Amino acid sequence: MTVYVDNGKHPYRGMKMCHMLADTLNELHGMAARLGLRRAWFQTRNTPHYDICQAKRAEAVRLGAVEIGRRQVAALIRHKRTLPRWAQHDALADAIAALTEQAREIANLKHDLERALANHAADLIDQQQSERTRERY
Numbered sequence: 001m002t003v004y005v006d007n008g009k010h011p012y013r014g015m016k017m018c019h020m021l022a023d024t025l026n027e028l029h030g031m032a033a034r035l036g037l038r039r040a041w042f043q044t045r046n047t048p049h050y051d052i053c054q055a056k057r058a059e060a061v062r063l064g065a066v067e068i069g070r071r072q073v074a075a076l077i078r079h080k081r082t083l084p085r086w087a088q089h090d091a092l093a094d095a096i097a098a099l100t101e102q103a104r105e106i107a108n109l110k111h112d113l114e115r116a117l118a119n120h121a122a123d124l125i126d127q128q129q130s131e132r133t134r135e136r137y
Contacts, residue, residue, distance in 0.1 A: 003031045003065040005057045006073045018057050020050045020065065021076060035059055047077045 002023050009016040022028035025048060032042065035056050043049055052060065061067060068076070 003027050003060065004068045004073070004076065005052070005060050005065045007067065007069055009054070010051075012051070015053045017051045017053055019073065020052050020057070020060060021047065021073070031060060031063065031065060034063055047080065 004021045006019045006021075008018040010018070020028070020031065022031065028048060028050070029039070029042070032039070032050050035052070037050055037052065037056070041050055043051065057065075
């Protein structure tokens with residue numbers, strides 16, 4: 001999961017502002033807290049984001065935010081809008097992702113177990129055939 005800052009320089013009250021977005025609201029609010037932003041500055045209109053000044057942008061990048069251009073912002077917004085409603089809620093999305101991963105692991109374990117049982121059965125058959133062959137001679 002990632003926090004993003006665009007390269008915008010939109011004038012606002014004598015400052016140049018850009019947008020800070022993230023894959024999840026938890027990440028977005030977490031980075032905002034690290035930057036000392038007020039929660040009241042959070043904007044939910046269209047796409048959840050914070051407008052931040054260039055100094056905060058530089059600090060966000062220093063803290064690990066990824067710099068993206070206008071086209072990447074548009075692609076990110078399009079992607080977020082195509083997600084099902086449940087995926088837009090961090091806790092539920094995280095729980096579903098964890099369950100999906102556990103299901104994948106269980107399927108892999110089942111496959112490994114079936115393969116091991118088949119190999120063991122083949123070994124038993126070979127062993128029985130060898131014993132029968134020895135009994136005949």
